[in-house]
Structure formats: structure tokens, C-alpha cells
Amino acid sequence: MGSLAQGAQEDGTFAGEGLSAVETFAYFFAAPTVVFIAISVIVYALTGDRKKGENNSSVITTIE
Template identity: 55%
Template sequence: MIKTLSQVAVLSPRINQEPGAMPGEGLTALQTFTYFVAAPIGLFLGISLIVWALTGEKKKSASSSSVITSIQ
């Protein structure tokens, strides 16, 4: 049983690669954090800020009141 598990552990990295794949160097911890944590959070906050600014409540001016849109 232990021998078969050790053989599977040795073969498992080879199973996931496609034939002819030439993997490059791995990412550093800083690159991984930047690409998968900081960038998505930054994009989310930037898009949220733009949407909030464009859909925020508008100031009402006194001269543009209408009998259709307000009741006096």
C-alpha cells in the first residue's frame, strides 16, 4: 500500500502537464500577491468608484421644479 502511494506521488506532477509543455519559471510571492490579490481588489474598487460617481444622487435645483415631478 505504501509503495503504491509513493509511486503515485512521484507520477502526479507528470500527469497534469500536456505533451510538449515547456513550463517556465514560477512566480515570486510578490508577483502572485500582485496578480491574484492586489490587482482584482484595485479593479473592483476602481470600477465601484466610477459607478458610484456616475449613479450618485443629483442635486435638485429650485428653478427646475415641475408640476409633473413634484407636488406642492
């Protein structure tokens, strides 16, 4: 009778080496954080205020 670990693997597959703590941090925390920040900066740059120099007051944004 096989052990539980052998039952979870498909036939012909072998488990590789585990990740180190640094690799785990880099793959599952640092890389997603960098990707999130990069996407946020790109979206902010593309959708930021385009009329910074003009004084276009609106009834919605100012009180007279």
C-alpha cells in the first residue's frame, strides 16, 4: 500500500527541490508587489489630470 504522498502525484512524476525562504519571498511577495505597483503607476500616468495649467472651474467642483 502506497503512502499518502505517493498517491497525490501522477504516474511518472517526481517532486523537485523545495524553494528557499528567499525564493519563496521573491516569488510570492516581492514579484506580485512590483507588478501591482508597476500597473498602478502606468494606470495613474495614463488617466491622470490632463488640464493642470488651465483654470476651468466647474459648478460641480467650486462654490461661488
